[in-house]
Amino acid sequence: MSQIDGGRRRLGFVFHPRSFATLSIVEAARGLCDLVWIVDTGDPRLESMTRLLSRLGTVVDVAGMSGAEAAQLVRQERLDGVLALADELLEWTALLAASLGLPFHSVETTRLLTDKFAQRAAFRAAGLPAPGSWIVHRGTTEDGWSRVRDEASFPAVLKPRRGEGSKNTMAVGSISEVRSIVEALEDSEDERSDREWVLEEYIPDADVELCGAEFANYVSVEAFVCEGRITTLAVTGRTPPAWPFRETGFFIPAEIDGKHAAAVVDAATGAARALGITIGCLHTEVKLTAAGPVVIEVNGRIGGGVPEMLELTTGIDFLEIAIRLALGERVDVGTLEPRGLGYLLYVQAPDHIHRITAVTGLDDLKSTPGVREVVLNRGPGYDVDWRDGNHGHVYSVLGTADDHDGLRAALERVPELVRIDGV
Incomplete structure (x- = not known):
């Protein structure tokens, strides 16, 4: 254990501006460790963040350095663990962790996690169905x-x-x-x-609704790996995507029967093993087809919005789990007993709109029962383009419902209350 700062453990968090909220990371680390923010100040998106990060821990600037090169600078911080939760930083962090002798995905595993072509090849080599x-x-x-x-x-x-x-x-x-x-x-x-x-x-859809009426026939499996053992926390359902493949909504738990849920978890487990994953958090997307579940992609980090939905439905802090794993702890969550349903909606602009001129009704939506948070992402004056994918949504809605019918009611209510105008 590090002896810096009175013996408290120290975690190097490799910061990404579009990863999880900074204050959420701080809250999850409270009582566990001190934070050392590993930051590339060459990224212009970080200009406004560095001052805040310096108030929340130590900042180490690694601009222009490879992971192996940064290890020489970071080593003096005497870290007990490192963590990254953004895909584009995984391979860099793996090099850093390997140089420092700290637990993380291996360099080869991060290559498979971030290279879509190599990942599909690994699935096929393991005998798994893959397009x-x-x-x-x-x-x-x-x-x-x-x-x-x-x-x-x-x-x-x-x-x-x-x-x-x-x-x-x-x-x-x-x-x-x-x-x-x-x-x-x-x-x-x-x-x-x-x-x-x-x-x-293209992975063909099943011709029946396997994941619930009005919901998409694909899900994601939220899990973590500790000492090679995979623990599944939840299966997350989806609302139908916006053209062409933009996410519109996630919810925990998915509306899927036990047989299909078990098959989905088995598929995700097989995919993780094919990639050689032995530690860390996983977000695995799986499509249900007439021939059975097919893994779309494995992400070697927590899925966006998953910590919030998990906390609402199980009380589990997924970010805390990620930090504990990075610090080398053995994590066991015991038996989970979900309560109700948590959802996160990404509301995309209509296809004909390229620039937002007005978004009205958000205050009315915020006062709706079950709604916990509404965040405007692209307000008046912002351009919108389907090529931006999920990050191009206009606003998001975090909330709870008693059950899946309650979620269906919320899905009908949102467009009735909020209007997006544009040109």
């Missing part, structure tokens, strides 16, 4: 395009090889459409453009 996938980019040769055309089937999904939150994820109907999109985006100076893309066969 066919191909890498395409501006430099793909004519022979390469011909091979993909011959092997791929459509409809399909085109997405960045690395990325999160459905950013730049789109449905495609032909190889010519794929090529046109890739070349157009890479010709642009838009920051949304990506160098490598994964073309992936």
Whole structure:
């Protein structure tokens, strides 16, 4: 144990501006450890945050350093653990943790967690069902395009090889459409453009509602791994996505029967083992098909909104679990007894709107029974674009309901109370 600051343990939190709320991390760490914020001040998104972070712990600036290089600077902080909760920081943090001899995902595992093509290949190598996938980019040769055309089937999904939150994820109907999109985006100076893309066969929907009437036929499994043992905390349901693949709502628990729930958890467990995960928190998306559950993707961190919904329904603090795991503790949550239902809605702009001019009715929504929090994400004057994926939602709603019918009622009520105008 570190002897700095009177012997309190010290956690290095690798900070990302779009990860979990800073004060939520501080609250989860209270009584467990002191925080050392590991920050890349070369990121312009952090300019307004550094002063706040310095009031909440020690700040270590690692701008321009690799994880291995940063270890030389960070080592003097005598950390007891490191933690990152954003996909784009996992591999960097794994290098840091390996250099410091601290528990975290291995470097190879983080590569599989953040490289969509490599992850699908790992599933297939382990004998798990996975859609066919191909890498395409501006430099793909004519022979390469011909091979993909011959092997791929459509409809399909085109997405960045690395990325999160459905950013730049789109449905495609032909190889010519794929090529046109890739070349157009890479010709642009838009920051949304990506160098490598994964073309992936579309996982077909089941022709019956397996996850409840009016809900989507895909879920996510929220779990953590301690000493190689996987503990499932919840199966999270979904409301139907907005075009093309943007999330619109999550809820715990999912409305799914025991047979299908068990199959989903088994699929998520198999996927985690295929990626060699031995420690940390997991958010695994699974689609239910006529042939059984198929893992869409494994994320090696907590899913967005999951801590809030878990706390509302079980009293479990998932962020605290993540911190305890990072500090090397053995975590056992015992038997969970969910109470009611927790939900988080991402309300997207109508497809025809590109810039928000007004959002009205939020105060009325806030006063609705069961609503705990309403957060405006894109207000008047903000541009909206489906390419921004989940992060482009206009506002979010966190709340509780007695049951799934209560959630259905809330889903009807939200658009009745709130109006989004734009051009």
